[in-house]
Amino acid sequence: MKKTNFYWISVFTLLALVITGCKKAGFDKIATQAWSPNLAVPLAVGEFSVYDILVNKDSSILTVGPDGAIAIVYSDSADIVKASDIIALPDQNFDYNGSMAAYGIPPVLTFTGTQTYTINQTFPLNNPSGGSLFTIDFRTGNLSIDVETNLMHSVKYDFTFPDLKENGVVVTRSINLNYTGSVPQQGNSAVNLQNAILDLTNGPGGSNEVRVELAIIIMGSGSPITGTEYVDFSLAMQNLDFDLITGNLGSIALPSFKDTIGLKLFNNTSQGTFTLSDPKLEFRFRNSFGIPVDISFNSIKTKEISSGNEFNLTGFPPVFSLADAASPGQSAVSTLTITDQNSANLQTILSPTPKVLIYDIGCSTTGLNTNFITHDSKINLLGTLTLPLEGYATGFMLRDTIEASIDLDNEFVESAMLRLNIENGFPVEASVRVVLVDQNYVLLKDLTNGFKNLINAAPVNSSGRVTQSATAINDFTITNAELPIVKNTKYILFEVGGQTFQGNLGTVVKFYDDYKLKLRLGMQVQAKVKL
Amino acid sequence: MKKLSTQLLFVIGLLLITQTNAIAQRNFGFYSNFQNLPQSHYYNPSWNAKNKIYFSIGTGMHSFGASNSGFALNDILVSRAQDDSLVIDPAGAISKMAKLNYLGFSAQNELLGFGIKLKKSYVSFSIVNRFDMSFAYPKDFIQLIFEGNGGEFLGKRVNMDGLGVNMNSYIEYGFGYNREIGSKWKVGARYKLLSGIANVKTKKSVLGLTTDETTFDLTIDGALDLRTAGIPDSNSTFDQNGAFNFKNRGMAFDFGVTFQATEKLKLSGSLLDLGSIKWTQNVQNFSKEDFSYTFRGVDINQAINDTNYFETLQDTLKEIFFVDGNNASYRTALPMRVIVGGTYDINKLFGVGATWFSDFTNRKYRPTVMLSGTMHLKNWLFVNVNYTVSSRSAKNIGIGFALKGAGMSYFVTTDNLLGFISPAGAKNFHVSTGLGFCIGRDKDKKAGK
Numbered sequence: 001m002k003k004t005n006f007y008w009i010s011v012f013t014l015l016a017l018v019i020t021g022c023k024k025a026g027f028d029k030i031a032t033q034a035w036s037p038n039l040a041v042p043l044a045v046g047e048f049s050v051y052d053i054l055v056n057k058d059s060s061i062l063t064v065g066p067d068g069a070i071a072i073v074y075s076d077s078a079d080i081v082k083a084s085d086i087i088a089l090p091d092q093n094f095d096y097n098g099s100m101a102a103y104g105i106p107p108v109l110t111f112t113g114t115q116t117y118t119i120n121q122t123f124p125l126n127n128p129s130g131g132s133l134f135t136i137d138f139r140t141g142n143l144s145i146d147v148e149t150n151l152m153h154s155v156k157y158d159f160t161f162p163d164l165k166e167n168g169v170v171v172t173r174s175i176n177l178n179y180t181g182s183v184p185q186q187g188n189s190a191v192n193l194q195n196a197i198l199d200l201t202n203g204p205g206g207s208n209e210v211r212v213e214l215a216i217i218i219m220g221s222g223s224p225i226t227g228t229e230y231v232d233f234s235l236a237m238q239n240l241d242f243d244l245i246t247g248n249l250g251s252i253a254l255p256s257f258k259d260t261i262g263l264k265l266f267n268n269t270s271q272g273t274f275t276l277s278d279p280k281l282e283f284r285f286r287n288s289f290g291i292p293v294d295i296s297f298n299s300i301k302t303k304e305i306s307s308g309n310e311f312n313l314t315g316f317p318p319v320f321s322l323a324d325a326a327s328p329g330q331s332a333v334s335t336l337t338i339t340d341q342n343s344a345n346l347q348t349i350l351s352p353t354p355k356v357l358i359y360d361i362g363c364s365t366t367g368l369n370t371n372f373i374t375h376d377s378k379i380n381l382l383g384t385l386t387l388p389l390e391g392y393a394t395g396f397m398l399r400d401t402i403e404a405s406i407d408l409d410n411e412f413v414e415s416a417m418l419r420l421n422i423e424n425g426f427p428v429e430a431s432v433r434v435v436l437v438d439q440n441y442v443l444l445k446d447l448t449n450g451f452k453n454l455i456n457a458a459p460v461n462s463s464g465r466v467t468q469s470a471t472a473i474n475d476f477t478i479t480n481a482e483l484p485i486v487k488n489t490k491y492i493l494f495e496v497g498g499q500t501f502q503g504n505l506g507t508v509v510k511f512y513d514d515y516k517l518k519l520r521l522g523m524q525v526q527a528k529v530k531l
Numbered sequence: 532m533k534k535l536s537t538q539l540l541f542v543i544g545l546l547l548i549t550q551t552n553a554i555a556q557r558n559f560g561f562y563s564n565f566q567n568l569p570q571s572h573y574y575n576p577s578w579n580a581k582n583k584i585y586f587s588i589g590t591g592m593h594s595f596g597a598s599n600s601g602f603a604l605n606d607i608l609v610s611r612a613q614d615d616s617l618v619i620d621p622a623g624a625i626s627k628m629a630k631l632n633y634l635g636f637s638a639q640n641e642l643l644g645f646g647i648k649l650k651k652s653y654v655s656f657s658i659v660n661r662f663d664m665s666f667a668y669p670k671d672f673i674q675l676i677f678e679g680n681g682g683e684f685l686g687k688r689v690n691m692d693g694l695g696v697n698m699n700s701y702i703e704y705g706f707g708y709n710r711e712i713g714s715k716w717k718v719g720a721r722y723k724l725l726s727g728i729a730n731v732k733t734k735k736s737v738l739g740l741t742t743d744e745t746t747f748d749l750t751i752d753g754a755l756d757l758r759t760a761g762i763p764d765s766n767s768t769f770d771q772n773g774a775f776n777f778k779n780r781g782m783a784f785d786f787g788v789t790f791q792a793t794e795k796l797k798l799s800g801s802l803l804d805l806g807s808i809k810w811t812q813n814v815q816n817f818s819k820e821d822f823s824y825t826f827r828g829v830d831i832n833q834a835i836n837d838t839n840y841f842e843t844l845q846d847t848l849k850e851i852f853f854v855d856g857n858n859a860s861y862r863t864a865l866p867m868r869v870i871v872g873g874t875y876d877i878n879k880l881f882g883v884g885a886t887w888f889s890d891f892t893n894r895k896y897r898p899t900v901m902l903s904g905t906m907h908l909k910n911w912l913f914v915n916v917n918y919t920v921s922s923r924s925a926k927n928i929g930i931g932f933a934l935k936g937a938g939m940s941y942f943v944t945t946d947n948l949l950g951f952i953s954p955a956g957a958k959n960f961h962v963s964t965g966l967g968f969c970i971g972r973d974k975d976k977k978a979g980k
Contacts (some may be wrong), residue, residue, distance in 0.1 A: 033618055035681030040747040348816030421746050473745060521828065522747030524681045 019488045035529040036414065043418075044521045050381035050426075050511055051387070063386070068512040071388040074264075079255040080361060081379040086131040086249065086289070090138070094123035094210070098231040103216060107227035112220035116309040118213070123235070125200055125208045133248035139191030139375050141240040142209060142402035147175050150183040152223035157187070157233065160213040163199040164191070181220050188321055193237070194459050200247075206370065207247060229478035243330055246372045249291055252365040256298060261357040261385055263302075270497075272396025277508065279314075279350050280386040281338040281357070285322050287332035287379045290372030291365045292320040300338070302349045311352070315344030321366075328374045350387070389511035390464060394503040395430075398496040405490070406436070410483035414526040417477045422455045423518040424470045427501040427509035429457035432494065434476070439490040455503035457509075464510035480528075561594075561713065561944055561963055562870055562886050562901075565913065565933045566799075568940055569646060569967045572655055573639075574870065575801040577709045577717030577787035579646060580940070583971020591641035591657075596961035601632030601668065604955035605725070621677035628670040631693045635665035644967065646707070653719070655707035660774075663866065664698040675740065686744030690750075695733025695757070699863065701781070701808060702726045702774045709787070717789040727779025727808045729761030732863050737821070752823040758861050760810035770813065781808025785866050795876040804865040812862040825956075826849045867891045872901075880907055881964040901929075901946070913935035919946050919959075927959055941966045 002005055051062060096119075100107070103117040123385045127133055143164075147157045157175040164171045177185040203209025218230055280301070287293060297320075300313040316338045323332035340346050363379070365371075408416050432454040434447040454474055458466040478486055500509045547741070564575045569580035570592040578584075581980035607624035608617045639661055671684075672691045680689065699737035709719025735756035742749055760779060763772060783806020789799045834840045881904065888899040901915035911934055919927035939950025943964040950957035 006793060016692075035677070037677065038681035039679045040681035040685060040742050042743075042749060042828035044828040052832070247917050396719045419745075419747065519831075520746045520748075524747065526681075527679070 018324065030110060033530070035527070037527050038524065039527060040524040041521065042522045044518065044519075046519045048377075048517045050513060050515055054515070055312060062205055062513075064513045066512060067500075069388065069390065070120055070511045070513055071386050073262050073384060073386050074357070075382060075384040076259055076261045077380065077382045078257070078259050080381045081254055081289070081293070081363060083289075083373050083377045083500075084376060085254050086291070086365060086377075087127075087131075087245060087373055089130060089141075089242060090126055091240065092123075092126055092210075092235075092237035093364040094121075094212070094235040094318065096121055096214075096233050097213075100225065100227045100229055100235070105225060105227075105229060106217070107225050109224045110220075110222055111218070112222055113268075114217060114219045116215055116217045118215045119208065120214045120438045121214070122203045122524075123210045123212065124205075125210055127208055128250070128276070129252065131247055131252070132205055133247035134247055134370070135200060135246045136198045136240075136242050138193040138196050138198065139241040139242040141196075141244040143171075143191035143193055144238065144239050145173055145175065145189045145191070145233065146186070146236075147177070147231075147233045147529045148184050148186045149177065149189065149229065151218065151225065151229045151231065152179055152181075152187070153221045153225075154179045154219040155231065157215040157231075158215040158217065159189075160215075161191075161211070162213060163211050164193075164196055165199075165200050165267055166191075166196045166340065171429055175466070179223075191496070197481065208384070227469050239450075241375065243375050243498075244372060246290075246370060248369065248372045249365060249373070254293075254365070256360060256362040257381070258360045260357070260381060261383055263355060263357060263385070272393060273351050274393045274396065275351055275506075276387050276389070276391040278339065278388050278390070280384075281346060282382075282384045282386065283336045283338075283359075283380055284382040284384065285334045285336075286331045286382075287322045287334065288325050288329075288374065289365075289377040290325050290328065292324045293338075293363050293365055293379060295320040296361050296362045300357075300359045301357050301449065303358065306353045309352075310358075311345075311349035313338070313343055314343060315347055315451060320505045322363075322372070322379065325377075326531050327477075328372055337375070357383075359383060359498040376438070390501040390508060392500045392506055392508055394499040396498060398494075400494045401491050404436075404492045406478075406486045408478070408479050408483050408487075408525075412527055413531055414480050414528040415477060416483075416526075417475050419522045419523045419524065420454075420476070421518075421520040421522070422470075422474070424455045424458055424464055425514075425516040425518075426511070427460045427466050428466075428498055429470075429495050429501070431456045432496050435493045435495075436486050436489040437491050437493060438488045441453045441493075445478065445486050446476075446490055451495070451497065454496075456468070457499075458515075460501050460507065460509050463510060464508045466515060467511075469516075535765035547672065554765075560663070561931070561942075562872060562888075565915070565942055565944070566874070568933055568942055568965075569644070569936075569969065570942070572643070572646070572653075572707055572709070572721070572787075572967050573641075573657075574803070575787035575789065575799055575800070576707050576721045576785045577789045577801070578719070579648065579655065579709060580967075582969035582970060583863065585644065585655075585940075585967055587640060587644040587965070587967040590966040592642035592963065592965035592967075594637075594639040594658075594961070594963035596637045597635065597960070598959040599632070599634045600629065600857060600958060600963075601634070601670070601673070602627040602816070603752070603857070603958050605953075608955065611874055613813050625670060625674050625677070628673065628758050630671075630690070631667055631669050633665050633667055635663070637664070638662040639963075641965065642702075644887070653707070653709045653712040655705070655721070657703075657705045657707070659703045659705065661703055662700045664731075665696070667693050667695050667697070669694055680740060680742045680749075680968075681747075683738075685742055687741070689740040689742075691738040691740070693736055694738055695736040696731050697733055697971065698729065698731040699808075699865070700730070701779070702728065703783075707785075707860045714814040715791045717791075719785075720788045721785040722804065723783040724777070725780060726774055726777045726784060727760065727807050727812075727970065728774050730759065730779070730863055731762065731937070732758045732861070733806075734758060744754040746827070746861075748825055748827045750823060750825040752821075753820040755817060755822045756816070757817045758810070758863075760812060760814045760861075762815065763817065767813070773911070779808055779810045781865075782806050782864075784928070793917060796873065798873045799877075800869070800871045802868070805867050806860050807864045809862045810862060814858045814860055816857050816859060816861065817854045818857075819852075819854050825846075864956045874905070881905070882907075888949050893966040903929075915944065915945060926956065935969070938969055939966060940969055 063071045063073050103119060105117055142404040149155050149240055155177045159173045161171045171191055173189040175187040175189050177187050179185060200208055203211055296318060301310045303310050320336045322334040325331050338346060428436060431451045432448060434452045435443060436445040437443055455472045458470045461467050538857045566578050567572055567581055569585035571578040572725060582644060601933045606627045607620055609623060610778045611618050615657040618884045623634055641657060641659050645659040646653060669691045671689045674693055675689050704724040705721050707721035708716060735754055738753040740751055751818050783804050785803045787801035869889045872884060874882055876882040876885035884903040886901045890897045899919060900919050901919045903915055905913060905915045907913055913933040916933040917929040919929060927947040928949055929946035930948050933942040947957055950960035
């Protein structure tokens with residue numbers, strides 16, 4: 001009995017322990033909590049060479065020297081003189097009023113039979129450009145021939161243009177007027193001048209003259225010739241254009257030409273001084289006229305971004321003569337290079353963060369001998385400013401704005417930290433201010449708390465070459481309390497101030513094509529999730 | 532009762548959610564407690580019932596177990612200082628974990644059992660459902676989930692090597708035989724024909740995440756060799772015929788020996804589950820050679836210059852993390868166990884015992900030691916109390932009862948009573964129970980023991 005009781009007591013005790021034990025677990029008392037993992041992720045990585053930084057930003061061209069040294073080349077090309085600037089062919093009109101006496105036709109009461117009379121005429125070419133034209137090889141044009149007479153007989157006009165040839169053959173035209181009892185009688189004909197060549201040297205003046213030979217054949221109708229009749233003709237050359245004109249074109253003053261080269265390197269630079277070693281300004285003229293041309297620079301200047309002040313280049317050669325093309329279809333290249341050696345202040349006018357380089361050019365022909373102009377003749381100018389990236393800069397300031405939105409939910413984010421790792425292979429230091437603003441540019445968050453020295457310049461040796469990269473880690477933190485505010489971010493404003501390595505001491509640095517800027521952006525988020 | 536069930540489910544659920552491995556431990560309490568019960572031969576084939584005939588249909592033995600070597604519920608749920616509310620304390624749980632931890636669940640269900648004593652021999656036959664599942668979870672894996680990679684793990688490798696699942700489900704058809712040799716020795720063996728139902732084997736699992744402390748670059752390294760069989764995918768359903776069709780065939784042996792050293796001292800040992808299964812049906816294997824990939828963020832240069840950059844990046848990631856698959860058959864060894872024990876009868880009422888268990892799973896050795904005491908309260912009533920040290924837990928006190936009489940034998944035993952009393956503090960929970968039918972007089976009863 002005693003053992004039986006022990007058994008049941010044991011069983012009861014066990015069950016009681018089990019039930020009370022489970023109650024002790026108290027799962028219904030689990031309080032709400034937050035899960036707060038800390039997450040770190042890389043966001044972006046980039047490696048930028050000077051090509052990525054400069055070439056992508058504008059259309060400038062980088063040139064690399066044999067040793068890898070880099071220069072920025074800004075250039076602009078334009079046709080400063082075209083053929084139409086030198087010569088134009090206006091419409092030409094030649095009228096001839098021929099009397100009976102002029103043709104040597106005597107009065108008769110009744111004229112029957114056939115009689116031929118001739119006349120030779122030379123007409124001057126209207127050439128407002130001046131100079132002596134020798135030949136014209138027409139590209140387009142039309143010669144209209146109109147005749148009129150009040151002779152009461154049938155008349156045939158046989159025109160010969162001995163100086164105008166089509167495919168090497170002298171151009172002739174005939175016009176028949178069949179008398180039908182009424183006067184005046186009229187007729188016309190035309191010559192397509194395309195590819196025709198007109199020789200203007202066979203007149204008595206030796207140039208600018210067009211000769212015409214006319215034979216008039218009168219076929220008598222029995223009516224009288226009173227002697228007062230007329231036999232007129234007129235010639236009109238219209239829509240003239242040429243493939244080639246030769247002649248002695250003389251001196252022609254041409255319109256001045258003004259061009260601007262944008263120096264986009266400094267586009268975002270608001271202030272600062274850049275002292276670049278050995279800048280070079282090159283003007284390369286390609287002249288396809290058969291005429292020598294003199295170039296005169298009215299002005300060469302730069303314009304500062306911040307102040308708008310202009311700085312004139314002085315001391316450079318005032319006049320530069322261009323060679324002429326040896327033959328049609330060819331061109332002659334003449335180059336003028338302006339450096340600090342043949343100018344007074346090229347380096348100086350490029351120092352104050354210039355935005356544009358402006359040059360104003362005047363030119364005139366100096367054709368004393370036989371010259372030529374083709375339809376496509378022109379003078380092309382390629383202006384090139386070469387800025388070797390060598391020198392030093394101080395106090396420059398860049399500004400830029402980018403659109404952005406920041407959407408970190410403050411319900412789940414306790415804080416967020418952006419980490420920027422920089423490995424700077426350029427000899428340029430940078431202090432940065434990064435500001436978040438709303439659509440009205442109202443300040444929301446100054447990420448850097450004013451200017452922050454983001455990265456030091458990579459040091460250079462005595463040759464100006466970087467010896468080792470500079471590295472830096474920069475953290476930008478946004479707290480939970482700031483998240484609702486920065487959610488309204490519309491723009492991020494960047495202000496970057498800096499100088500080249502020891503730029504304040506005048507240490508010259510050189511940029512090479514193997515310099516790299518490595519950026520790595522990561523984010524660390526302290527999350528907060530309610531459980 | 533409803534609340535009790537809910538809480539038990541919560542405990543099991545929480546353990547499962549936090550994940551497990553290794554083949555879960557058995558309820559070893561049975562070994563030292565009830566050597567004379569008909570079901571004892573499952574632990575040592577040299578043992579058998581004292582009755583002439585034993586049989587059961589569906590009730591003979593059911594054993595369930597769950598364990599979590601990493602932490603107990605009390606380690607992760609702690610009382611708040613200002614009131615009695617509970618708060619989740621991941622750091623507390625993590626501090627208790629080993630480098631690699633296991634959460635496991637096991638079940639053993641006798642579907643049919645039969646045994647007959649022939650003079651000095653005993654012959655048995657059984658059909659048993661065996662199920663083991665475990666999930667191995669590295670400490671770093673849990674720490675990563677709770678703390679993220681941006682804190683302590685900056686600059687270090689999050690070591691998730693070993694993360695994986697192992698599962699084994701099969702039906703065991705056992706033919707047992709034991710025999711007395713002289714007056715002191717008894718030996719037994721059992722041949723088991725196995726029909727595999729499903730298997731998951733994580734043969735190789737290497738996974739690491741390293742966050743660069745300066746740039747936050749993420750480096751993922753790893754390798755995988757995962758083999759599965761009988762696991763339905765989206766195009767198939769679970770094939771229950773695997774229990775009987777022997778398409779995933781295997782065999783195993785159990786060996787046992789008992790030595791009656793003195794009248795009161797008995798020594799025994801057994802080697803269980805020495806065998807393997809070849810998996811051939813519905814096999815899907817996944818493998819990935821050693822790889823390492825570092826994500827450094829979006830490459831700005833490429834993103835600018837290549838309009839298809841993000842598609843390219845996506846393709847790259849797919850290629851890197853692509854897992855090869857095949858359907859090649861494979862073989863898995865059963866988790867072999869070695870048990871050595873001894874009992875000493877102090878008197879007719881009390882006996883004590885000590886047992887040493889060893890699991891050999893996935894080339895890992897996990898020992899368990901148990902001390903036990905048995906009371907023969909009646910000829911028909913046995914009570915056993917035991918104390919177990921296992922799975923990095925020393926708080927396991929077990930208890931068991933066995934009833935014999937009226938042609939039946941019933942038992943229930945657990946090796947962790949505290950799992951019932953205070954589930955929040957327990958790392959192991961095992962319970963076994965069974966009801967069998969006996970024909971023929973119990974020799975002990977006949978002898979008046």
